[in-house]
Amino acid sequence: MSALGETLPVAGAARRPAGTFARMAKSPGVMFGGAVLALMLLIALLAPVLGTIAPSAINPAARNKTPGAEITMRASDGTQTARSAWMGTDSLGRDVYSRVIYGARVSLIVGVAAAAVSVAIGLFFGLVAGYVRWLDGAVMRVMDGVMAIPGILLAIALVSLWGAGLATVIVAVAVPEIPRVVRLVRSLVLSIREEPYVEAAVALGTPVPLILLRHVMPNTVAPLIVQATFICANSILVEAILSFLGIGIPPDIPTWGNIMAEGRALFRLFPHIIFFPGVFLSLTVLAINIVGDGLRDTLDPRMVKRI
Amino acid sequence: MADAPVLEIRNLGISLPVDAERKLAVEALNVAVGQREIVCLVGESGSGKSVTALAAMGLLPRGLKPVSGEILLQGEDVLKATPQRLRQLRCTRMSMIFQEPMTALNPVLTCGEQIDEVLRAHTQLDAAERRARVLAILRQVRIDDPERVIGAYPHQLSGGQRQRIVIAMALALEPVLVIADEPTTALDVTTQAQILTLIKDLQRQFGTGVLFITHDFGVVAEIAHRVAVMRHGQLVEYGPTEEVLKRPRADYTKMLIKAVPGMTPPARGEASSRPIVVSTTGLTKAYSEGGWLRKTRTISAARDVTLSVRRGETLGIVGESGAGKSTVARCIARLVDPSSGSVTLGGEDIARLSHVRLVPFRRKVQVIFQDPYRSLNPRRTVRQSLVEGPMNYGLPRDEALARAKGLLKLVGLDEAALDRYPHQFSGGQRQRICIARALAMEPELLIADEPVSALDVSVQAQVLDLIEDVRKRLDLAVLFITHDLRVAARVCDRVVVMRRGEVVEQGPTAELFRAPKQDYTRQLLAAAPGREWRFGETAAS
Numbered sequence: 001m002s003a004l005g006e007t008l009p010v011a012g013a014a015r016r017p018a019g020t021f022a023r024m025a026k027s028p029g030v031m032f033g034g035a036v037l038a039l040m041l042l043i044a045l046l047a048p049v050l051g052t053i054a055p056s057a058i059n060p061a062a063r064n065k066t067p068g069a070e071i072t073m074r075a076s077d078g079t080q081t082a083r084s085a086w087m088g089t090d091s092l093g094r095d096v097y098s099r100v101i102y103g104a105r106v107s108l109i110v111g112v113a114a115a116a117v118s119v120a121i122g123l124f125f126g127l128v129a130g131y132v133r134w135l136d137g138a139v140m141r142v143m144d145g146v147m148a149i150p151g152i153l154l155a156i157a158l159v160s161l162w163g164a165g166l167a168t169v170i171v172a173v174a175v176p177e178i179p180r181v182v183r184l185v186r187s188l189v190l191s192i193r194e195e196p197y198v199e200a201a202v203a204l205g206t207p208v209p210l211i212l213l214r215h216v217m218p219n220t221v222a223p224l225i226v227q228a229t230f231i232c233a234n235s236i237l238v239e240a241i242l243s244f245l246g247i248g249i250p251p252d253i254p255t256w257g258n259i260m261a262e263g264r265a266l267f268r269l270f271p272h273i274i275f276f277p278g279v280f281l282s283l284t285v286l287a288i289n290i291v292g293d294g295l296r297d298t299l300d301p302r303m304v305k306r307i
Numbered sequence: 308m309a310d311a312p313v314l315e316i317r318n319l320g321i322s323l324p325v326d327a328e329r330k331l332a333v334e335a336l337n338v339a340v341g342q343r344e345i346v347c348l349v350g351e352s353g354s355g356k357s358v359t360a361l362a363a364m365g366l367l368p369r370g371l372k373p374v375s376g377e378i379l380l381q382g383e384d385v386l387k388a389t390p391q392r393l394r395q396l397r398c399t400r401m402s403m404i405f406q407e408p409m410t411a412l413n414p415v416l417t418c419g420e421q422i423d424e425v426l427r428a429h430t431q432l433d434a435a436e437r438r439a440r441v442l443a444i445l446r447q448v449r450i451d452d453p454e455r456v457i458g459a460y461p462h463q464l465s466g467g468q469r470q471r472i473v474i475a476m477a478l479a480l481e482p483v484l485v486i487a488d489e490p491t492t493a494l495d496v497t498t499q500a501q502i503l504t505l506i507k508d509l510q511r512q513f514g515t516g517v518l519f520i521t522h523d524f525g526v527v528a529e530i531a532h533r534v535a536v537m538r539h540g541q542l543v544e545y546g547p548t549e550e551v552l553k554r555p556r557a558d559y560t561k562m563l564i565k566a567v568p569g570m571t572p573p574a575r576g577e578a579s580s581r582p583i584v585v586s587t588t589g590l591t592k593a594y595s596e597g598g599w600l601r602k603t604r605t606i607s608a609a610r611d612v613t614l615s616v617r618r619g620e621t622l623g624i625v626g627e628s629g630a631g632k633s634t635v636a637r638c639i640a641r642l643v644d645p646s647s648g649s650v651t652l653g654g655e656d657i658a659r660l661s662h663v664r665l666v667p668f669r670r671k672v673q674v675i676f677q678d679p680y681r682s683l684n685p686r687r688t689v690r691q692s693l694v695e696g697p698m699n700y701g702l703p704r705d706e707a708l709a710r711a712k713g714l715l716k717l718v719g720l721d722e723a724a725l726d727r728y729p730h731q732f733s734g735g736q737r738q739r740i741c742i743a744r745a746l747a748m749e750p751e752l753l754i755a756d757e758p759v760s761a762l763d764v765s766v767q768a769q770v771l772d773l774i775e776d777v778r779k780r781l782d783l784a785v786l787f788i789t790h791d792l793r794v795a796a797r798v799c800d801r802v803v804v805m806r807r808g809e810v811v812e813q814g815p816t817a818e819l820f821r822a823p824k825q826d827y828t829r830q831l832l833a834a835a836p837g838r839e840w841r842f843g844e845t846a847a848s
Contacts, residue, residue: 196682199642200741204696204748205669214695218686 027297033290040284044104052098053083055254059093067096067272088272090262099254100277106166106255107236107284113170114235115228118177123224125178126185127212131193140186143179151176155238159247169248173235184227188220222299229292233285240281256281311382312339313483313516314363314401318376321358321367321540332358332371334540340484340516345507347531347548348520349563351763355540356520360486362386363518364403365393381483399429401484402477407493408469412461418472419457425479440479447512448475448505467498471505478509485510486518491526495627496790500834503529522764524567525793528552528837536560552840566768568797570838572816575800579617584751584784585639585672586615590648590658592634608634610808611648616752621778621785623799623816625792625831631808632788636754639786640672641665652752670700673745675774677757679737683729689715689740690725696748707747714743717780718773735766742773746781753778754786759794771798792835796820804828 043050053073062071067088072080087096129139146154158172192198193216201211242248243257244264251258256277263273321333333355340346348356361367363378365385378385380401388396397403405411413421419441426437438457445453448471461469470490477485487506491499507530510517519530527534527548534551536544536559544557555561590612595605609631616622624632638645641657650658657668676682683692693711698704712722718739729737738758745753755774759767775798778785789795795802796816803813804827812825823829832838 196676196678197684200674200676200682200744201684201695202642203640203669203672203674204744205666205699206695207699214687215684219684 027294029290030294033287033294036283036287037291040104040108040280040287043101044108047101047105050101052101053095055094055098055102056252057094059089059095061093062089063093064091064266064270065089065093066270087276088270090259090273091266091270092262096259096273096276099259100256100280103254103256103259103277104280104284106249106253107239107281109166110170110173110239111232111236111284111288114174114177114239115232117170117174118181118231119224119228121174122178122181123185123217123220126182126220127189127216129182130186130189131208131212131216136186139182143182146176147179149176152238152241155242156245156247159242164248164250166249166253169239169242172242173238174231177231177234181224181227181231184223185220188223189216192216192219223296226292226296226299229288229295233288233292236281236285236288312341312379313381314340314518315379316359316363316376317379319359319362319378320373320375321355321362322372322374324370329539331374331540333362336376336537336540336542338518338535338542338545340518342483342516343511343514344532345510345517345519345530346533346535347527348518348535348537349522349524349527350537351522351563351765353539354537356537357488358540359537360403360488360518360520363484363486364397364401365390366403395429398425398477398482399480400482401486402480402482404470404473404477404485404487404490406489408466408473409461411473412469414461417458417460418464422472422476422479425476429480441475444475444479445471447478447509448472450475465498466494467501470494470498470502474502474505474509478513478515481513482515484516484518486520488520489522490519492521492523496792496836497627497830497834499526499836503836506530523836524552524564524764525836525838525840528840536563563764566764568768568771568793570793570796570820570832570835572796572799572820574817581617581619583615584618584652585786586613586651587635587639588613588649588651590635590638590650591646592631592638592643593646607631607808609638612805612810614803614810614813616784616786618751618784619778619782620800621775621787621798623787623789623795623802624805625789625795625802626805626811627790627831629807630805632790632805633756634808635805636674636756636786636788639752640674640754641669642674670696670748671751672754673748673750673752674754674756675738675741675745675758678761679734679741680729680761682741683737683744685729688726688728692729692740692744693725693747696744700748710747711743714746715740717746717777718743733766734762735770738762738766738770739773742770742777746777750783752784752786754788756788757790758787760789760791767794774798792820792832804831 059071059073062085065071065085065088067086069085069088070082071085071089072082074080085095085097087100089095125139129136154176155172158175159168162168198211198215201215239248239255240257240260243255244261246261248257249255259277260274263270267274316336316338319333319336320331323330323332336359338346338348348359350356358367358371362373363385365388367373373386380396385393385396412418422441422444423437426432426440432440441457442453445456450456450468450471456464456468461472464472490506491502494502503526506517509515521527531548533546534548535542536551536557538559544551544555544560551560552564555564590609591607592609593605593607595603612635614622624635626632634643637643639650645658648658649656652668652671657665660668690708690711693714694704694707697707697710711725715722715724720736720739724740729740732740758774759770762770771794774785777783787795787799799816801814802816802819804811804825806827811827812819812823819828820832823832
């Protein structure tokens with residue numbers, strides 16, 4: 001009974017297992033997190049048209065107004081307009097609402113960019129360390145060295161080395177995260193490289209860089225995405241901390257961190273200056289973490305089987 | 308079996324989750340296990356045999372729900388029992404032996420503590436009495452030196468000893484029913500033979516009813532009084548073992564029994580005049596542990612292996628786990644670097660070639676792996692997998708694709724398979740894709756490393772046929788690695804028997820099966836379950 005000649009029917013039309021997104025959407029936590037994130041993204045994109053004024057405009061006549069206060073603004077041509085500052089104003093008379101809305105831009109940019117930078121660099125070193133065995137020791141000891149320095153301290157050192165600025169902050173926030181990514185990727189590579197399909201690729205004469213690119217890297221993506229969300233959330237926090245300490249983004253660009261930093265002195269009298277950026281910051285970080293958890297649960301194949 | 312059955316499954320139906328392939332995991336199943344009787348539940352993967360066992364133990368996973376029928380344990384319906392009642396019943400009246408003893412035992416408790424736990428939960432014996440009981444049970448399952456084993460952790464024991472501990476736990480309270488779910492599948496063939504004898508003896512001694520789940524007709528022939536054949540959740544055939552094995556009535560049973568390879572190798576052509584494709588001399592692979600501040604310890608996975616494969620010939624390497632079969636194959640394919648010895652391919656010793664100089668030789672040796680679920684990259688389409696190798700060697704894309712299409716046809720798959728991902732295929736289909744991928748390189752030597760041991764018996768027969776066919780058609784040399792003597796008997800021209808990294812014996816298959824020269828080979832042959840049954844041949848004639 002030869003198998004040749006007859007062709008076997010192949011299982012139904014292209015059918016992927018129940019979509020990752022379909023499964024994720026079922027979780028109420030992920031729905032909430034995703035909605036908050038989408039809202040934050042919209043706010044950041046649409047900042048100029050959300051009834052904001054210039055976030056750095058100083059108004060000496062309307063300093064330290066509590067939320068809901070009516071203020072009068074004088075434009076450069078002398079005309080006056082009345083406006084309700086529903087989040088109040090800070091000690092220089094700047095509109096807290098406008099600052100918080102514009103601050104979302106910096107926070108999201110720093111979060112996403114830091115995650116991208118650390119994942120890209122970490123992925124490269126992780127692949128190399130995991131696959132090229134003789135480089136493993138050297139790469140991992142360097143990473144251990146970086147990990148031995150507390151993340152915030154390292155970020156502070158890097159910022160003071162290169163001076164404040166958006167790019168500097170992104171790099172400073174990303175660098176302490178790199179070793180964690182490298183460790184994750186390396187451990188994944190160590191198990192993936194033992195998979196028969198990788199050995200088959202070796203037997204097919206596929207060069208090492210191509211094996212890494214085609215066979216190893218695509219199979220590290222799922223856990224990496226999860227890790228990236230947590231890095232993103234953490235980076236937003238670290239950026240806020242750096243700004244709060246006054247060594248992050250220069251004070252003329254509003255960020256949630258430096259709005260809070262400026263509100264610190266008068267916290268007891270005017271808590272609203274810290275309260276509003278604080279709420280935005282916590283909500284964003286919480287939302288990212290929830291989405292990350294949801295991704296982890298849905299991308300983990302063991303969870304799929306559990307029905 | 309005049310007395311009332313211990314276990315009676317009546318009209319059992321178990322539903323699968325909504326999005327599954329079929330509605331019911333088990334459908335209208337009627338099976339009974341009498342006192343002092345072993346009933347085998349046989350079937351291929353997905354036939355619902357394990358689900359039935361779990362239902363009887365009250366251990367069904369959450370997604371599966373019984374929808375009809377009853378499971379009567381001495382007249383008491385297990386499906387209606389409360390969790391408390393089930394806990395009382397387990398171990399005292401029914402118990403289970405699992406497939407993988409390493410995971411069935413708790414790694415952080417000693418074996419003695421684990422058996423003791425059963426006694427503590429269900430009896431009022433004091434510590435000294437319990438210890439005496441534990442020792443007695445260990446002696447009954449024929450553990451040497453039970454005093455030592457009581458204090459040993461599972462990882463300190465061999466696979467066979469571990470399974471004995473699991474059996475000891477199951478029998479500790481002398482239940483009326485034991486459910487054994489593939490209890491010997493994870494074991495080597497000689498260990499399997501011992502465990503099967505043990506289960507048979509204990510069953511007779513205690514008068515227990517046994518529901519034995521297996522996919523292996525050899526095991527069925529060895530142990531069962533009655534057989535129930537299942538397919539897609541339905542009972543296909545049910546009757547006394549003699550009856551079912553010798554005179555199967557259902558077509559499906561006939562097909563299954565016919566697919567089991569016989570133990571008598573068929574006559575084969577002589578290949579001794581053909582040119583040698585690959586040969587090894589004194590091939591050794593040693594791993595060393597420790598170093599630096601610790602003492603180094605060297606373990607040889609393969610020692611001084613000398614063999615050769617001729618064009619158009621299938622050389623089998625057989626042996627139990629840890630025998631070094633795969634190590635030899637991987638050294639020849641240079642997936643691992645041999646420690647010493649030579650591997651001669653196309654007149655050149657490739658054992659020590661650098662990876663760069665190895666490139667032209669890689670093409671000539673291709674490997675088919677054991678696990679078809681892991682040997683294809685899940686994120687690449689069949690097309691990408693098939694053209695990758697030829698394109699590495701400079702074949703233009705369209706030519707590689709044309710070759711891929713031709714090969715898919717050769718291995719019996721539709722061209723539509725090209726744009727699918729591996730998860731859309733069954734195990735047998737994936738193994739066909741792997742064979743096509745290997746053939747795309749136009750190799751001279753095909754290494755098949757346990758290519759059918761992860762497949763169901765009916766699919767196994769098809770894949771073996773395919774490998775045979777491809778060998779003849781393309782005049783390939785095949786190095787076939789297997790632990791299954793039946794498979795070796797069916798496809799190999801010559802056989803090399805390995806044990807603990809060394810070659811024990813080698814020779815033409817028919818000769819070696821008829822008149823083995825070494826004790827170990829004799830042991831191996833004697834251990835093959837159901838060897839006196841001539842499955843393949845009788846059913847075919």
